[in-house]
Amino acid sequence: MATSAWFLLVGGLLLAMGLTSDFLKRLPVTNAMVYLAAGVVIGPMALNLFHFNPLEQSALLERITEMVVLLSLFTAGMKMPVPVDMKRWRFSILLAVLGLAITVILVAGFGYYALGLPVGAALLLGGLLAPTDPVLATDVQVRHPGDRDRLRFGLTCEAGINDGTAYPVVMLSLGLLGLHELGGGFHWLGVDLLWATVGGVAIGVVAGTLVGWGVWALRRRNPEIRLMGDFVGLGLIGFVYGVSLLVDAGGFLAVFAAAIALRQTERRLLGRVSERFRLTDGSLQFKEQLERLSVVVLILIIGGTLFLNSWSWRAVGLAAFLFLVARPAGVIISALGTRTPARHRRMAAWFGVRGIGSLYYLMFAIQSGLPEDLALELIHLTLVVVTLSIVVHGVSVRPALLHYAGRADAVRPPKQRAAASPAQPPE
16 A cells, blocks of 8 residues: 555544544444454455555564554553552452463463464464453553542553563463573573563663652752653653663563552652642653554554455454453452452453554564464464454443443442442443
8 A cells, every 4th residue: 555545544544533533432332443444444355455464564563563562551550540559459460460371371272272283382372362452452441540440450450461471471482482592491480481570570660760759859959840741751661661671671561660660659759749740641641642543553454464264263263262261261260369349350351352462472473483384373363363352342342331330339338329420431
């Protein structure tokens, strides 16, 4: 597709979405579904005006998806409304670690026994599809820093963590395929698992805290000083991720942790000074806009990769297994021993949206030297699962959240119910 056509398509789509936003809010669709439909119409399944080949363009797609995931992780981290404590974070951490491990094992088993994939490729498939998405699941994530809803908090926190906790699984699978040095298991255990996790979190916490204190110190000394909050946020993302890559730490975990540390440092310091010192509010809005613009392009690309013969029973069966078996099993087991309400567990079991993070790790594996036959198979399976997730979860999100809001209101004590604001459908 010519450059002029791309600008016309993206510009026209953004205009249409902006002018019809109120109308679309009343329909059982999400923005991602509209972008996907546009991509399908212009792609090989309909008009065949555009076709994107993920295998040939894997390097480009890896960079694009990497940047979008980083932006989304930082944005999600800045929305975290409460300090880190195990009482509020326990279920989310269990989902992002134990729940992810269970999902990986189940999907890998399905890939090996039902799809006939080699062990390494089956494990890689599990690593690709286990993490939930911090980009496409905005309707079921924290909307702003003051949002106290426990379900949205849990899903946002899980999505922010598990893009990082999937990294050791991907590296192990690449090692089993002969594409990464495992060092007899010691290198993987020490570097890819332990150091990537601990080092990534440590780098993010230290950097975010130092930046938060630095901004506060500058404004305390000179209240009239002007700071470019957008640049500070983007600079922190780039710096933290660059340091993490340099020392083989987990970059995704580092960026998420840096955003949380920056926000929490600011919250603590604002107890001593005026709220006009706040840095992250304007920066958060800017990054959300960048994220939305990037999502338009990526979802159009996904629609432009699909052919009619992409819809095999293998891929559809994998999606059904992931949505109806693997994800619920991971949530149910992770919730054992916690006080998570049943309605929260049911919603979390269903809304495990897959998306951009899966595409990033797939492109990363291809760039690591994944054999072409396995790459084509995993591209086929992953794209169909992501597409079905966009559609199935997109159609169900608003009715499910309205039902969830009604149930939550029904179990409140009468005084709290009277004071509570009416449930609103997701934006």
